[in-house]
Amino acid sequence: MNSLNPLLKWPGGKSREINELDKSLPDFKSIDLYISPFFGGGALYFSKLPKKAVVNDIDIQLITFYKDIKNNSYKFFFTLDLILKDWEILTKISKNYLEVYEKKFIILKNSSGNNLLKNLKIQSKDLVDEVLQEDFSELVTPFFKEFQLITITYVSRKLKKTIELLSKSPNELEPRTHLINFETALKGSYYNLIRDFYYNINQDNYQKYQFSSFFFFIREFCFGSMFRYNSSGQFNIPYGGSNYNRKNLRRKINLIRSLNYNKLGLSIEFHSSNYLEFMSGLNKIITKESFVFYDPPYHSEFSSYSNNEFTTEDHKELAINFRNLNCKGMLVIKDTQFIRNLYDGKTTNFSGKKFYLHSFKKTYNYNVKGRNNRSVTHLVILNYNLNE
């Protein structure tokens, strides 16, 4: 195996930039240690699979997830299998009970005004009571009442929306509308159940589960792999929506299960601390043949991961760390004047060399309320000259 995809979806992931980065990377065969202080989804690591690596991310939940996989944690895979069982039951329900859903829709479409709202509640509850008879995993059982309530809300919202849409437009519904809506309502409810379970309950009371499995599930299915918290610090990103219904969770879990670092002859150490602390701990093992890949959060107001801000001061400190680095290093970041000033080439690094800067365009798939431009320019900053 020469290369893998990242194991989970992560904001700022560099999977689609690997070809660009490749143009400036040193030959990995000559590297004795790959160091990644801002590991995230680890796109570069998984695409190159260097023999020896030490990686870090401040996000402890993320690092616990990687450690569970590396240690082949029984509890981790046991919990993932429970989630998978539920998820596949929901796919099955949405097909098997589609006719029931469609019948409810027809009843509601023929109700009017106040009757519609009253009937919506009755019909949605009726439908949910029937479909949730299926045998879910034990995860759902203690929260069944809650799950039922969320599902009723989601199903009735979908039905109401479709009726409103029809009343505004004389066109027929797309053939698959009901199936898509029904499945999205069911899966959105389940996602919410797991999200609120993961973020709200006392994990000590549920020791038979490994919570990084829930973390993985939420990362995979939350909208746009984003992080966002409400004013009381609650993670509140909703389900990714109908496009996420068909994601192959089973295949992803199988891939994760099959990752065996030992078999691949790979040595990897996972750390979770501030990158500065992590880097200073490496002083004794770093050599001239090591390579550091810095992939810090952008310098912008929209660069917080898991409630961790990376500030202007942090960027200034990072530039000093990079300047003092005693081996080859590459930094990738959004191109801004502030960053260019930090690495302007006037200040020399440990060996008296300048930083080498070049840029490339990155295009995003989606635009979140105008906070992400569709296309940004990325800067690649090297402390080595590619032509030497």
Ligand SMILES: C[S@@+](CC[C@H](N)C(=O)[O-])C[C@H]1O[C@@H](n2cnc3c(N)ncnc32)[C@H](O)[C@@H]1O
């Ligand atoms: C741009 S992302 C890395 C993306 C990653 N290279 C990938 O391909 O998915 C930046 C990462 O830095 C982490 N981070 C933020 N502040 C940090 C800090 N002070 N020390 C270490 N890691 C930090 C975030 O949790 C996030 O995972």
